[in-house]
Amino acid sequence: MAALSRLSKPSSKFFANITRSVYFYSSASAAPEPEIKSYFQNHNFARKAPKDRNVQWVFLGCPGVGKGTYASRLSKFLGVPHIATGDLVREELASSGSLSQQLSEIVNQGKLVSDEIIFNLLSKRLEAGQAGGESGFILDGFPRTVKQAEILEEVMDIDLVVNLKLCEDVLLEKCLGRRMCSQCGGNFNVANINVKGGNGNPSISMAPLLPPAHCMSKLITRADDTEEVVKERLRVYNEKVSLHSFTIL
Numbered sequence: 144m145a146a147l148s149r150l151s152k153p154s155s156k157f158f159a160n161i162t163r164s165v166y167f168y169s170s171a172s173a174a175p176e177p178e179i180k181s182y183f184q185n186h187n188f189a190r191k192a193p194k195d196r197n198v199q200w201v202f203l204g205c206p207g208v209g210k211g212t213y214a215s216r217l218s219k220f221l222g223v224p225h226i227a228t229g230d231l232v233r234e235e236l237a238s239s240g241s242l243s244q245q246l247s248e249i250v251n252q253g254k255l256v257s258d259e260i261i262f263n264l265l266s267k268r269l270e271a272g273q274a275g276g277e278s279g280f281i282l283d284g285f286p287r288t289v290k291q292a293e294i295l296e297e298v299m300d301i302d303l304v305v306n307l308k309l310c311e312d313v314l315l316e317k318c319l320g321r322r323m324c325s326q327c328g329g330n331f332n333v334a335n336i337n338v339k340g341g342n343g344n345p346s347i348s349m350a351p352l353l354p355p356a357h358c359m360s361k362l363i364t365r366a367d368d369t370e371e372v373v374k375e376r377l378r379v380y381n382e383k384v385s386l387h388s389f390t391i392l
């Protein structure tokens with residue numbers, strides 16, 4: 144709980160410039176914190192003044208809310224890498240590495256991967272980016288646990304956190320409508336959302352995000368975007384998120 148109260152202070156570095164509601168929840172990871180922190184020891188860009196680097200933003204939200212879509216568009220606009228921990232997990236899954244089997248069981252059950260594995264994958268990605276001259280980032284889907292938020296706060300300055308929200312039946316429909324081009328990696332959505340408003344809720348209309356003709360025959364669906372697994376991911380998210388919430392500004 145110490146972590147929760149520290150995170151809620153407006154003076155907290157991590158949340159200094161938050162302009163939307165942010166929710167965090169506790170982690171089930173058993174990894175020792177100093178060991179996890181050591182993954183980031185070599186990142187000297189982490190504490191550069193904002194004028195000497197590009198933006199360092201974080202996008203959060205339930206599965207299917209669109210954080211990947213918005214983060215990817217903004218990252219092109221701002222010239223920063225879009226780093227989604229879900230993509231890092233899927234890259235590892237697709238490899239023949241020793242982690243692959245372990246990850247596939249966790250992800251295909253709709254559970255969260257351990258903090259230790261996530262920090263390991265993320266630090267490798269940041270290191271590679273640093274070596275390639277990257278500056279700044281938009282992190283997507285990270286942090287998702289208090290421990291992840293605490294360590295991120297300690298090692299980096301985050302300029303903005305955006306938490307996107309959408310009602311649950313639309314989230315489910317959007318997850319089930321997600322498609323990816325197996326050749327170019329483009330993300331699309333075939334769901335046509337039209338929810339009537341009422342009882343104080345607004346109407347929601349979202350046109351499908353259709354792929355170009357040359358991608359049509361190469362579309363695939365993520366293995367964890369089945370109705371059963373999406374419902375479990377939403378359940379896990381809601382159960383853990385509800386532990387703590389606050390708004391600054």
Ligand SMILES: Nc1ncnc2c1ncn2[C@@H]1O[C@H](COP(=O)(O)OP(=O)(O)O)[C@@H](O)[C@H]1O
Binds near residue numbers: 207250253257258
């Ligand atoms: N920060 C994280 N912490 C723990 N697990 C993660 C994290 N990011 C991604 N994952 C794992 O990767 C899966 C896919 O993540 P993601 O692509 O962000 O999907 P979504 O937001 O649609 O659930 C998650 O269900 C989870 O198992």
